[in-house]
Every structure is written in structure tokens, then in C-alpha cells.
Amino acid sequence: GENVEQHPSTLSVQEGDSAVIKCTYSDSASNYFPWYKQELGKGPQLIIDIRSNVGEKKDQRIAVTLNKTAKHFSLHITETQPEDSAVYFCAINTGFQKLVFGTGTRLLVSP
Amino acid sequence: GAVVSQHPSRVICKSGTSVKIECRSLDFQATTMFWYRQFPKQSLMLMATSNEGSKATYEQGVEKDKFLINHASLTLSTLTVTSAHPEDSSFYICSAREGVQGGGTGQPQHFGDGTRLSIL
Numbered sequence: 001g002e003n004v005e006q007h008p009s010t011l012s013v014q015e016g017d018s019a020v021i022k023c024t025y026s027d028s029a030s031n032y033f034p035w036y037k038q039e040l041g042k043g044p045q046l047i048i049d050i051r052s053n054v055g056e057k058k059d060q061r062i063a064v065t066l067n068k069t070a071k072h073f074s075l076h077i078t079e080t081q082p083e084d085s086a087v088y089f090c091a092i093n094t095g096f097q098k099l100v101f102g103t104g105t106r107l108l109v110s111p
Numbered sequence: 112g113a114v115v116s117q118h119p120s121r122v123i124c125k126s127g128t129s130v131k132i133e134c135r136s137l138d139f140q141a142t143t144m145f146w147y148r149q150f151p152k153q154s155l156m157l158m159a160t161s162n163e164g165s166k167a168t169y170e171q172g173v174e175k176d177k178f179l180i181n182h183a184s185l186t187l188s189t190l191t192v193t194s195a196h197p198e199d200s201s202f203y204i205c206s207a208r209e210g211v212q213g214g215g216t217g218q219p220q221h222f223g224d225g226t227r228l229s230i231l
Contacts, residue, residue: 103154
């Protein structure tokens with residue numbers, strides 16, 4: 001079945017630094033790649049997404065890059081703030097319109 | 112926009128009780144909703160896909176008679192955990208997808224805030 005690998009599993013940065021999380025996938029038919037942020041005790045919140053006809057998308061401090069040939073996509077957070085601390089999940093869509101999630105990255109931003 | 116409301120947020124009940132969880136899309140119509148289960152420090156595991164007006168599609172290994180799903184309107188899906196036991200204790204999360212059923216690849220899924228179910 002579809003598989004999504006996500007790295008790193010934990011990431012600690014200082015406030016103001018950049019953070020990068022990478023996901024690789026195996027299903028070449030996937031064409032939608034969202035990123036979610038999950039805070040403790042809450043549901044995942046969609047923070048940015050990208051479709052396969054675009055290589056990069058940016059929204060303020062958050063950007064996503066996609067390399068469809070290499071089957072990987074990355075989340076970039078610049079000028080990190082303590083409130084960015086959370087668990088981040090990447091996901092891909094499948095031929096059945098379902099999402100397959102990565103294993104998650106726990107991001108800790110220290111003041 | 113794209114708000115999904117899930118209730119209740121927390122349930123504690125005795126073994127053998129049935130528990131119903133509601134998932135509502137507040138400002139958009141969702142012909143397709145999804146139910147996930149999440150164990151501590153793990154990723155989301157899809158349990159079933161709920162389509163308005165038709166039977167839910169369950170993932171392999173999920174007991175359909177244990178986890179009853181009803182999607183009677185374009186804004187409401189319910190998950191009922193029947194005769195719950197301690198091993199059913201978990202964090203259950205629903206999501207609702209924008210767009211029409213079966214149409215449009217890559218339509219965003221928006222999640223509720225989850226229900227923490229604890230069976231004593």
C-alpha cells in the first residue's frame with residue numbers, strides 16, 4: 001500500500017531559526033500533499049497544501065516544496081516562534097481520495 | 112471558514128456502554144467525512160470513510176458492527192462505538208472534505224478537535 005516516510009521524528013530549534021521537515025512517498029499517482037499542525041489534545045489543523053502541478057507554495061513564514069520526480073516534499077518554517085511548537089504531519093492523497101499520513105514530527109521551539 | 116465541530120470532546124464511561132460521537136461541518140457541505148483513531152504519540156489511522164446517503168466504507172481490520180457510522184445529512188456524520196471495552200479507549204477524530212462526493216482530487220480535509228474516549 002501507500003507509504004509516507006517523515007523525518008525527523010523530533011526537531012528542536014531556537015526561536016528565530018528555520019525548521020525543515022521532509023516526507024518521501026512511494027505512490028506516483030499522488031497529486032495532493034497537505035501539511036497539518038496538531039497541538040496537544042486537539043485535532044490536526046491544515047496549514048498549507050500543494051498540488052502536483054506546482055513546485056513551491058508559500059504562505060507568510062510557511063512554505064512547502066515538492067519534487068515529484070524524486071517523490072519527496074518538505075515543509076519549511078522560517079523565523080520560528082514558541083507557538084510553532086506542535087506535532088506536524090505530512091500527508092498524501094490516494095487513488096481512493098483518502099489521505100495517508102506520515103509518522104509525525106514533534107517540533108520544539110525554545111525561546 | 113471550513114470549520115468542523117466534533118462532540119463530545121471527552122467521554123468517560125463504563126465497559127459495555129455504547130457511545131455516540133458527532134461530527135458536523137459548520138460552514139460547508141461535506142458529502143464525504145472520515146473517521147480516524149489516534150493512539151498516543153502516533154499518527155492518524157483511518158477507520159472508515161463516510162459518504163452521505165450511503166454505507167460507510169471501512170478500512171481493513173475495522174469492525175463495522177463495532178463502529179457504526181451514519182451520514183444522514185450533508186453536514187453531519189456520527190460514529191457509535193457499540194458495547195465499548197477498555198481496548199476501545201482512544202482519541203477519535205473526524206474530518207470533512209470540501210467538494211463533491213468522488214469528485215475533484217486533492218480537496219482539503221478539515222478536522223474536528225477529537226473525542227477522547229476512556230472506557231473504565
